Amino acid sequence: MTHDISRRHFLEAGASIATTAALATRAGAQPQIVVPAAPVAGAIPTGVIGTGGRGTQDLRSVLELGKVVALCDTKADRLSAAATLAARDNPTTVSDWRRVIDRKDIEAVVIATPPHLHAEMAVAALQSGKHVYCEKPVAITPASVQAVAKAVKASGKVFVTGQQLRSYKRLQAAVGKIRSGAIGDVLMVKAQRHSESDLSHTGSSADWFFDVEKSGGYLIEMSVHNLDLCNWAVGATPIKAAGFGGILLYKDDPPGRSIMDGYTLSYDYPGGVKLYFTQMVFHPKGLPGGGQFVHVYGQKGACDLMGDTSVYPLDGKASPSMLAEKVDEHPSAHMQAFYDCIRGTAKNPADISVGATGALTAIMGHQAITTGKVVEWKTIAGDLS
Numbered sequence: 201m202t203h204d205i206s207r208r209h210f211l212e213a214g215a216s217i218a219t220t221a222a223l224a225t226r227a228g229a230q231p232q233i234v235v236p237a238a239p240v241a242g243a244i245p246t247g248v249i250g251t252g253g254r255g256t257q258d259l260r261s262v263l264e265l266g267k268v269v270a271l272c273d274t275k276a277d278r279l280s281a282a283a284t285l286a287a288r289d290n291p292t293t294v295s296d297w298r299r300v301i302d303r304k305d306i307e308a309v310v311i312a313t314p315p316h317l318h319a320e321m322a323v324a325a326l327q328s329g330k331h332v333y334c335e336k337p338v339a340i341t342p343a344s345v346q347a348v349a350k351a352v353k354a355s356g357k358v359f360v361t362g363q364q365l366r367s368y369k370r371l372q373a374a375v376g377k378i379r380s381g382a383i384g385d386v387l388m389v390k391a392q393r394h395s396e397s398d399l400s401h402t403g404s405s406a407d408w409f410f411d412v413e414k415s416g417g418y419l420i421e422m423s424v425h426n427l428d429l430c431n432w433a434v435g436a437t438p439i440k441a442a443g444f445g446g447i448l449l450y451k452d453d454p455p456g457r458s459i460m461d462g463y464t465l466s467y468d469y470p471g472g473v474k475l476y477f478t479q480m481v482f483h484p485k486g487l488p489g490g491g492q493f494v495h496v497y498g499q500k501g502a503c504d505l506m507g508d509t510s511v512y513p514l515d516g517k518a519s520p521s522m523l524a525e526k527v528d529e530h531p532s533a534h535m536q537a538f539y540d541c542i543r544g545t546a547k548n549p550a551d552i553s554v555g556a557t558g559a560l561t562a563i564m565g566h567q568a569i570t571t572g573k574v575v576e577w578k579t580i581a582g583d584l585s
Contacts, residue, residue, distance in 0.1 A: 361555025384499025
């Protein structure tokens with residue numbers, strides 16, 4: 201089975217779209233979001249901060265499930281397009297995000313801005329009494345992750361991280377069976393996220409993505425999805441990490457670039473479980489082994505969580521068996537979980553623990569590469585250890 205993920209999907213603004221779209225294709229047909237003619241009964245008044253690629257996807261889900269009261273973006277063209285999309289609800293449009301969280305009639309806030317803004321906005325929204333759906337990563341520094349975690353605990357409000365894979369039914373079933381011993385004890389995970397070209401240098405995200413202080417780079421902004429899936433499969437967070445990487449091809453391209461374009465990472469987990477992870481943006485189209493995969497190896501066999509989830513027996517004598525059947529994954533499932541959590545009718549699929557540990561796993565890897573040292577979880581996780 202090939203694992204090619206198209207350039208359009210991989211490089212779409214708002215990187216989580218790429219991962220979730222790729223998995224949806226393998227999990228089964230993904231229905232389109234259908235926006236009702238009027239807000240659903242009992243719709244929760246929501247403000248959306250950030251209306252770029254990922255934010256627009258979130259906005260569609262809010263229109264399907266909630267009511268859009270306010271929209272915020274610093275870019276007039278994006279804000280205008282979002283207002284047109286949300287015309288049914290006639291939302292207020294503003295460029296200052298604080299005007300959204302200060303409104304008393306808004307119960308929930310969706311944050312889909314560049315990553316370096318997530319923590320400040322999430323903390324302020326929680327302190328103002330809002331429920332928060334915050335796109336991944338929750339933050340790009342250990343201190344900021346800690347600040348968000350502290351604010352969530354103090355607020356008593358619902359906080360859902362945009363780790364949408366956690367709401368995929370097929371992955372929930374597959375990971376559950378791994379936890380139940382379907383492949384024996386997990387021994388090792390090998391994962392990658394490869395693409396054939398860099399993020400667009402002239403696209404709508406180029407003004408922040410290539411600045412590591414704003415995005416965290418490919419590892420923290422994008423691969424937080426992949427690394428969270430690895431953590432989920434192992435059932436733990438890593439103890440330490442080591443790695444190498446750099447700007448290998450796109451040197452000073454675009455000018456002033458500070459994010460890496462390729463790296464290799466090794467993580468060590470409790471019980472001696474290993475993870476080997478690579479990412480690059482110069483894997484030629486058509487070259488075998490491209491795209492994304494998460495191979496989980498156990499005592500009895502192995503499976504690819506981003507493939508068909510079949511279990512391949514270690515002895516090779518039996519035919520592969522299905523770990524989890526294909527299902528239709530609804531694109532708004534994660535947002536539905538957010539609203540259901542607010543209503544008290546669902547379990548949070550990606551709470552602050554998931555968001556914080558996913559972000560810290562990526563940050564840990566980034567620090568290992570940039571410092572050239574083995575980085576230990578306890579040095580960056582603080583109270584989350």
